[in-house]
Amino acid sequence: MGRADAATGYLFIAPQLVGVLVFVIVPVGLAIWYSLNDWNIFTGQLTYVGGGNYQAALDDPALPSVLGATAVFSGGVVALNIVLGLALAVMLNRRFKGAVLFRTLFFSPVVVSVVAWTLVWGFLLQDNGGVNGVLALVGVDGPNWLQNGPTAMVAVTFTQVVRSVGINMVLFLAALQGVPGELYEAARLDGADPRRIFFRITLPLISPTLLLTAIITIVGALQSFAQIAVLTEGGPGLSTTVLVYYVFQQAFSFNDIGYGSTLALMLLTFVMVLTVIQWQLRRKWVFYED
């Protein structure tokens, strides 16, 4: 490659590089620096504390509960999002009257403002709200969804899944439509039942999309903030206080930027480790045609 070609190439990637530098590298560097300091926001005094904030994380009695809630919420969101997204895609991949309408219906929550979406669900999930009103019609005495730990976790997980499952559905639909029809035809001629066809042909051929959706869903779940902030404020107790909400509380409500930065780096590490693990595991279960 000639020098002129290289320069042209660098020019093309320059905007992205500048973006990454300004919005990722520098902030991460600053977060590392802040995590080593105690910062009094009101006086502007920055006091170097070394590993003090990291020790504080180890000693924080609330952190195990927060990490537990993060695992339950993220695990629930990822599992439901992928399973439901795939199931919807498989169902809507057929030609039937109203298929486009249903696709639009399931995708539409994705384009709704997350705060507006969550506010509406906040009203619906009140003790005397719409959800319990519907349940009462069929003789079920619904719980006070947002006021006790387990049902509050179900509520925030459900609202997150319903809102975001449309993205995975669309990605799976695109992948399903890329599977060659002759493979299905050959399998059917060989006597394979639908279950076998799904697990032996469909799933392997859409596995690159499965990897993609797994990564973006996990990252999205770990960064879910508005649902928690609007629906439960992390409560009752700490039952729905996930790590990203805890970071926000520490840094921006309690003005403890140093400790908040430490926790933000912990979250960043989790996201990176999970992504790397999935990327490494892809060799074992992702099928690439080429």
Place this chain on the structure above:
Amino acid sequence: MPTTAKKLVSALALGTFATTAACGGTDAATEDIELRMSVWTSNEDQLALFDSIADAYIADHPEITSITFESLPFEEYNTTLTTQIAGGNAPDLAWMGDLSADLIDSGALVPLTDALEGTEGWDYGDLLPSVTGEFSRDGELYAYPFSNSPFALYVNTDLLAEAGQTFDPAGLTWDKVSEIGAAVHDATGKGGFVVNDFNYSSWNTLATIWTGFGATAWDTDGTECGFTSPEMTEAFTFLHKAIYTDESMPGPGTTADFFAGDAAFAVAQVSRAGNLDGSFAYDIAPLPAGPAGDYSVIGQAGMGVLASSPNAEAATGFLAYLTNPENAAQLAQYFPPPRQSLLTGEALAANNEKFTAEQLQTVVVDQIADAVTLPNHTNPAEIAQKAKTELDAMWAPDADIPGVLASVCSAVDPLLVAK
């Protein structure tokens, strides 16, 4: 939606702070001064009044070219203000509520006493001692308490009549309010009594009830937790019984907006009267007596000068003008004033369409002198959150009331240090 990336971007935005925040404290400019004041009101009439006072001041002070009132959403006011301070973009003057203790203790506010006492005609002695304490340290005033709004008991007399109940403010007690509230709930399905803005989250508003039981969130030094006191246990036992036994108070997760006609009684500040739209008949009374007798509670707001302002001296001069007796009288039409000379029922009624002079004398003027403020402390957000996390366990039918209150003290004790 704040994501990790956005958090880090915020950190980047704050990063300029370290090099800029230390630059304030003295007037860097002697001309072309532009002042900015953060407020949380977006009421056009109130902002117009502030603008008119500012225009009059600028006319006499050519060195000041503009005074801007920056309206920030109330819900995010503290976060926005602290982010501005941290980012080196602090306003010159700011309204403050529960952030005042942190601002004063960290030296972020300019002392005002000498400047106000030294302003001709300001009449410092006119300030009520009961309203300056929250904004003072060691006898020095750091913020002018421009709004001192007592909490009162609003009554939906239509709902009471529908339930065949009557209301007599004389000798009214919390037990009686709960009894009437339960009767209204039984008869109409509406809520009995609500504490406005509590929403099973902002527990500090419950001070409007527990003060009547003789309880306090912490001692006057702010070092000893008061949630395990017998008085606090009695107050929460009353509340728990009202919610789960008498059903006179709507439980958690139930929406009951007094101003929409959903409850018989509401504890709310007098300044909320603007929410009364005439859709039902109402009355207002001082807070009912508790076992400890009569009491009153006020919610306050102050305005102060940020020490980091490069125009702190000019800002202090404007604050002295904004709060002088003449302008304080104008502000009094929206905010119950801290000046004794302005505190009469007739003066307050002149600009109040909701209540008579007699009502305002009873629920505002007669209450302020002996009022206590809502609990406030340094690090208010963390204390509020830690206590809320524990108090969530209180709002269940089978709650262990003394156990929950003990856990509140365990959670907030490490944060309670001397003010």
